[in-house]
Amino acid sequence: MTRLLSIMAALVLAVLLLSSSMFVVDQHRYAVVYALGELHEVVREPGLHFKLPPPFQNVVYLDKRLQTLDTPDDDRFLTQEKKDLLVDAFVKWRIEDPRQYLVAVGGADRGGDRIAQVVHTALSAEIGKYNVHEVVSDQREQIGQAVLARVAADARRLGVTVADLRLKRVDYVDPVNQSVLERMKSERLRQANELRATGTAEAEQIRADAERQRVVILADAQRQAATIQGEGEAKASQIYAESFGKNPEFYRFYRSLEAYRATFSKRSDVLVLDSNSEFFKYFKNPGNGK
Template sequence: MNRIVTLLVTGFLAFLLLQSTMFVVDQKHYAIVFALGEVREVISEPGIHFKLPPPFQNVLSLDKRILTIDTPDADRFITAEKKNILVDAFVKWRITNPRLYYVSFNGDENRARDRLNQIIKAALNDEITKRTVREVISGERGKVMQAIVSKVVTEANQIGVGIVDVRLKRVEYVEQINNSVYERMKAERTRVANELRSTGSAESEKIRADADRQRTVILAEAFRDAEKIKGEGDAKASEIYAQAFGKNPEFYKFYRSLEAYRATFRNRGDVMVLDSGSEFFKYFRAPGGAAAPAPSKK
């Protein structure tokens, strides 16, 4: 009985000893093996590995995946023209040298993030202070990013970190400058609008003046043509009258007298006081229009 108990205890102790010497490394982590506080081995391949039991050797896991630093608040920087802008950036990074990374931060990821934030802010400040807002936002944004990445990569390599990507998410003015920029934009748009209105008004006056000129020319030409046609008609009528008068002068005189009578006695209320012996009534006195003696006065 005692022997069985001894075997069980021995087996349990052996199991605990075996368990303390075995550890598993997955594909998402590095494993650092320590011996009395010193780094003895860095394991990056996944699988089952063995070590001495504590306290002779211990194991620390480090994440080997791509990590992200995305600050919730934008940082303020001063451009070359002494304007304050807010810049919000994010960084993709990973551990490339586990031994150097552990020596730099003792395996503390928060310390590593703080250090990377400082490196990124310093790089941003160096590049933004040399450029204007326009260059940072659009003109030389590609060059700014290349310079920032170059500086960040160089310093990150010294702490065992590899930089995958650095991007600017947002670049904008601070609130006070935003108001002045909006006012300046508003004034510029107002100036352009007024200029367009002035140009439109000038074009309107030009078109109106041209239309008035064309109207005057058209009316003048129409009046000229009308007078010409009227003159031609009067000339033709005079020619016809002359021909008719030449063929039968007496009939022409009679016809003209009838027209005169019709025009004179158009209204019943018209009153004329004339001498009965007037030439105007000669066709009333004699059918042939011959002169007749005037009536005697008694």
């Protein structure tokens, strides 16, 4: 009985030793084997692998997949004019060289912190080159690309590859926000004044053009009226000439009547002439020219 127990204990011990000497690496992870606290081997291939049992050797796993790092929402950065901006970014990164990564960051779970430090340093350097307006609107894409290039170069020294970096949020803190609002207000007022001035100038131009057209139209109308009147008078004269040419004596009689009517239009009109004057010809002998 004692012998059986000894055999069973030996078998259990052997199984424990064997299980502690085996480790499995899946396709999403690296396995780093430490021997007495020193980095001994990096296993990249998935499958079943063997090592010495603890405490001689132990295994640390690292994720080889693409990872996402979000920077803190309240990170503040100074612009060129020394104004604070709130900038939030995200980074896509993965471990490329496990050995270099562990040596550089000092632990399997410290990579995110080191990447965050690198991103913060790069953002501070790049945002400090621009003013508030450029960071918020004009140069935002350019700044993101410059930060990505800087972070990728620094991350390679950590054994890390950076796949992408984007600026999610670029916002003002309260004092800067107020100054930006004031600047926007003054800018809108300036644009409104420019529009009013432009509108006034265009209105004056339209009025001047309308007045010029009015003068031209009136002058043209008067010219046409004078032409029509002259043509009418000429035609009337022609008609008179043709009509009175058929009976000259009647024409003279008619002209004398017109002269009498024009001369004695009022009761108070007085005309002193010789009684033998030609003017009284038809008064003296009205039936002479019948």
